[in-house]
Each structure stands twice: as structure tokens, then as C-alpha cells.
Amino acid sequence: MRLNFLVPLYAGPGPYASVYADTSRDIPDPDKAIEVHRRHARLDLIELGADPATADALADAVGTDADLPGRHGQALFATHGELVLTEELPQPPSTDRSSYALLPDVMPLALQHAPDIPYAAAVLTRAASQGIDIASQDLRVELQTGRWPSSVVAPRSVFRRRMPIHQWPHEAERLAGELAHLIDYGHADTLVLCGDDWARGVLVNRLPAPVRHRVATVAGNGQEVEPGRVMLEPQLAALFHGRISAHDRDRLEDFAAQRARHHAGSEGLPATVAALQRGRAHALLVNQPVEEWPPIRLGTAPDRITLSAPDLQSFGATGRHEQPADAALLHAAVTTGAELIVVPREETPLEDGIGVLLRY
Template structure:
């Protein structure tokens, strides 16, 4: 996933930063109280770690604010003395909250969940029409939403049994026409994955109309209007479908990394880096296309900016040793690299690896990590 909002934060704010990532679901009866307690605990932990009271209070307010979302959802918040600089929602439950106070945001726990979700369009269709929504990376709230009413909500009350089957079929088609047109409009904005749910006949009709679309269309079982427990079950089905897609995409990147590292071992030209030192150098040169990182493992290594020629982390100017995972993620954000979380065992035994934009032996002018 891209971290453009994090890049803006680091470009404009020298820190230090308070970070919290926690479950903020309100599905239980005492959901509001539970979230308030979670936010208060984050405040207390940050103050104990040395964060100014004003910073901890700003983070507490943002973490505990309403998400306007149903179902399970987690929130990450980053704050400094300049206020809350970054926050994002992620579908699903985060059972163990995490907090951090330091020179850089600590985004590893959030990334472990956020990189399991890809941008997608969600379409629900039946005889009345349907809804189409576009979701960004890991977002619990749609970036774009539209309701379509191509069908007739009163068609079931029409008389004339001889014409009933034909009438129903026409309603499915009209609904699918309207929803398909909106899906096409929203796919043009970027997502290449479309999830489709609703009434089976309308879904089947919609899939046919989307067969020419340059996007992967996945049919879900739920999504019917007014189904008992339908919204919660459908939300879980959406989450599982997205995780499956993200795992598949991650496997493709890991296979590419394995191939490139193999070429390098054979002395051929390579566009891959492995290990903290190699990946750090590639990030400083703006050379990384995709950063693959095991945050917990990378956190065991430290990086001292003053010891790294050319290393600049936006507005952050600390000379202290920093956790390697935080430095690597920050540089990935500043150089517009994609970020994926992976386990060390899949990264050539290293806590971090990278797929590069160009070969080490032919080096165009690189974008600066300080931009």
C-alpha cells in the first residue's frame, strides 16, 4: 500500500510523535464505554512514556471519536505537538492495542493489518437497483458512494401471473444496467477489484454486464436487503474476500522477489535488495518499488541517521538511534514506495527486502528520500 498521507506528515512535522493503534468497534452494547476506556489507556501509556499531556489528550480524543461505522473496526492515530497529523481506519478487530512515543511514527502494528486489504469497489444489486461504493486501502468508510434505482420497488405487487416471470426478469436487467454503469464509473478511479453481492439473479445479470471490465469481479454469497444478520455476515464475507485477494497479491510479489534474488546469486543483473543495510541504501537513493518488511523483526535493529550518508527523513532531524522498522517505513512513504508486511522466513531470512525500480548496475537519477 502507498503511504502518501504519512509522507505529508513527515515532510511537514519534525515530531516527536505519539502513535496508537487499537480496536474501536462499537458492536457490543457497551461499545462506547469500551472505546472510551481504550482511548484513556492509550493516553495514560503515552504520558508514562514521556509524551506531553496535550499530545496524549489530542490522540485520546481522535482515537475515541465515533467512526460512524458498523461492524468491527480499528483505528491508528499519530499526533505531535502540532496536533493529530494522521489517522486511518481498518476493517476488522485489533485485539491488542499498541502505543508508542518517539522520533518517528510506529506504524508496524497498523501496517500488519492494513496491507491485507486492497482498494476495491463493492456493488450490491437486486430488483430495486443497488448501491456502489469505492473503498481505499484498508478503509472502513467508502471514498465514493452511489445509490442506483434502475428497478421497480413495487414490481412484486403487479397483477397478471402470466407476465410475472417476464416482469421479474426485466427488473433484474434494469437494476443490473444501472449498477453496472456506476461500477464502470468508479473502477475508472483506480480499483481493479470488484466485489458483487445481492439477489442471485440480479448478481448474475450484473456479472455478465461487467464481463468486459478491466478488473477482477468476485461474486459474494450475501448482500441481500433486510436479511437477518445480513449486514454483519456480509461485512465478514467482504473482509475474507479482501484478505484472500491481498494474500494472492502478496504471493506474487514474494515470487518476484525470490526470482530477482536468485538472479543476483547467479551474478546476473538484479533489481532486488535484502537486509536492513542494503534496503536502507536503496531507499535513500529512491530506488525501492516495493518494500517487504517484518516490522517486529526489523525493530530489533537500530539505524543512526548521522551514520547513513544522504539519509534524510523529511522534517525529522534527530541524530539518535532509531528502530529500523520505523526508519524504513518512513523512507518508503517519502519515496512513494509500496509497502507490504511479510514474515522473515519469506524474505530470504532477513527482516526486510525490496523489489527495486531499476538495476543496481544502471542508475538513473534517483528521487531524494527527503522530498
């Protein structure tokens, strides 16, 4: 998973106020509940040492996602009185979480972007137009692309078209070409199809042979879509549960080969820190659930991170800021261009719950 979405967080110096809040709207009187979250966020940040302007800027943004229905949360970050980043979370935090530190608290947000699977979903539905015979039926096509699970709270536009059913074979030829293009350029790992059996078969038969194994069929009619939510949300949740993207799967295969040759330098917190120090980390691998690591010391440069004060002095670094390890590791990863791969512990257990794929 690429971490480009975190880049704006590091454009300026800290300290950063970070808040994770439940802003769900599937409860009685959600506005009253969100006001409580907002008030608690402001009080917590002031108690943690945040300046009033930063605490106000962040707390005032809690609940600004009121147009998003259903169950969800928000991750918000501010510094020096300015809101830097807000993102909606597919799953609300179990409890609200606030911090005020030199680095933003970004690991919970990064974890909610995983597995970051690109996909295209199509729902094909028959509808009678002038009669009940087949010749007079229409076919309704709805197509939406996204990245799972972020698309749950940030759905892209839905392409819709309705046509006489006899036109579908020709239209399916064109759509198959577009879907194959998405696969070829890495914009979709999976083509999710739902709806009419005949229409699905026509489309699949027109896909290039190498693309057909990317097709997944799900049940349902796809019509019960709440405004502001992603199409086929429950079906996608079941389909992608426990999976990782094709991009990350390739990286995992590279990591397995690397670990077989060079185990000591591939996993564990010391090996990961060492790789980041040298700018050699192509990707960090993190087991979920994430372990609690000891704090990391920071120098003035992003790659000046160590596990001890003497190591920091060996770099000639003047700063000695001690920060939570997850925040420091992601800061170093983002600013040195490394990726993040979140893997279930039972699938790929890692020493200290962390590993590193090296660049060279």
C-alpha cells in the same frame, strides 16, 4: 500499496506521540471502556516523556469515532500539542499501544491498510411492487466501491436504484460500462456480485469478455448492513483473505525476476537499508508477521539511515538518533516515494523478513 495516506505525518519535525486503542462499540457500556483507554493513553504518554499538551491532544481524541459501530480501533498521532492524524482500524489492537519518539509508530497502521484491494460490490435484489407475478416485480440495485480492508471502517456512499424488472437489461448495459471503466483504470481489481441469479447473469453477460474473469459471486442477500459499516463485510473478508492487490502482484513478479538475477541486493535488512540510502527503493516487501529488527540510526535527511554509527559518520551526518527499525524504514519509504507490499511469510519467505524492489 502506496503510502500516500502517511504523508501528513511527516510534514513537520517530531517527536511524535502515537497511540493504538481499542474503541469498539460492540461491548456493554463502550463509553466507560473508552474513557479507561483515554486515561491510560494520557498517563502512558506522560510517563514516556511527552509534553502535557501533546498527551492531552492525543488522549482527548481517543473515542472520537463514536459514530462508527461494531468492533474496531483507532490509530492516533500528535506532535507539539497538535493532533496530526487519526485513522480507524478494521481490527482493534490486542492491547493498547503507546509510544513517544522522534518518528511516529506507523507500522501497525500500514499493516491494517494491506492488502489494499480496490473493488466494486453490487447487490441485486428482487422486490414485489404491485403483485407477485414477475412482470410486476422491481429490481433493487445497490453498488458500493472501496479498498479492502480500509472500507470496513471508512465505507463509501452506496449508489441505490430501484426499477421495474423489465428495465434491468437496459440498466445492466450502462452499469457494465461503468464497472469495466473501474477495471480499466485500476479502480477495481474485483467485481463482487451478490443476489438474484438472473439479474447477475444479465449483468455479467454485458461485461466485456476480459472483465468477466474479475467477477466473484458471493452468497447472501446483502441486506444485513449495520449503519456505518461496509456492504457485504463478512463476504468480502472471506473472499479477500490471503490475497494481495493486482498492483502488488505485478510488483511481486518484478521482484521475483530481480531476485533471480541479483539475490544479495534484493532481500535482507542490510540490502533494504542500502537501497533506501541511495533512493533506489521502488517498494519494500515485508513478511507478516513482521520480524523484530535491530534499531536503525538516523541522520538529518530521511535517506540517511544506517545500521551502525560508523556508517552514519561516513555520510557526514551529524544526527545519531537511534529509532525502531520499522518506524525508520517506513519514514524513509514514504519520504522517498517507495511503496509497501505485505506478503505472507509462507508465500514469499524473505531473509530477515524484508526485501526491496529496486527502481533501476
